[in-house]
Amino acid sequence: MCILKRLQVQPSIxxxxxxxxxxxxxxxxxxxxxxxxxxxxxxxxxGGATQTNFEETLSDLTEVPVLEKFEVNIEEKKRICEVAAAEIRDGDMVFLDSGTTPVHILPFLNEKKIKVVTNSYFLLSRLTLDLGDIYMLGGMYNPKYETCYGPSSIEQLKEFRIDKAFIGANGVDLEKNEVYSSEFDIGAWTMA
Incomplete structure (x- = not known):
């Protein structure tokens, strides 16, 4: 498959x-x-390439600010998070990614004694539970998504031994076994 055809399927690679x-x-x-x-x-x-006309041809994949999509598909997000939370055991160190879906896991963690690592200020600001230790990764701050990312975040993340990670995505292709992000910098950070 040539590079340009690949970018027609996925906006960045x-x-x-x-x-x-x-x-x-x-x-x-x-x-x-x-x-x-x-x-x-x-x-x-x-570290890669993106479509030059990404905004025009794939506007349905263009990410909106986190506050604008918090209420989108809320029931589906809650169901996903309920199932995900059942996998978490007391004593686990859990990474909760940025985005709106991981925030909905918080109510299901109420009785668990875990350690949380996150790069999401959006999630951190909604964390009212007494879960145990909470670690916030620093790095380049993106106010649109209320998250930190970049090389310094990656280095900080390497300090932890994560038992479970819940990572958001903009899309999944089960045939290609791929997960997509609409923003190259955010996607590249998540893949590190």
Whole structure:
């Protein structure tokens, strides 16, 4: 599959994924991405590439601010979180990602004695339960999503031994066994 066709299916992709899918070296992918960017056919981003017309062609995948989507599909989010919370045991160290779905797991953790690691100020500001220790990752702050991400967040996350992680996504392709993020920087951080 060529790079441009791949970007029609998914609005962004990492260099590592392209190397694996195309069976070529990192330098080959980087050269191809540079040429395609010079031709105006894609935008290179740190560690990958994105569609240049992403906003126009896939506007239904464009992420809205976290406060605008908190009430969207709320019953479905609660059902997902109830099932997810059943997997958490006392003593677990749990990573709760940014986004609106992980916030809905909080009421189901009421009786559990766990440690929580998060990069989400949105989640942290709604955490009223006495769960145990809570760790907030720092890094580059994005007010649109009320989250921190980036290299310093990744380094901080490496300090923890996470037992369970609940990570939000914008889409899932079960046939390709892939999870999608509409924002390259956020998606790249989550994959680290």
């Amino acid at each position: 990492s260099i590592n994924d392209l190397c694996r899918e195309l069976g070529v070296s990192k330098s080959t992918v980087q050269r191809d991405l540079k040429k395609l960017e010079d031709d105006g056919r894609l935008a290179r981003e740190r």
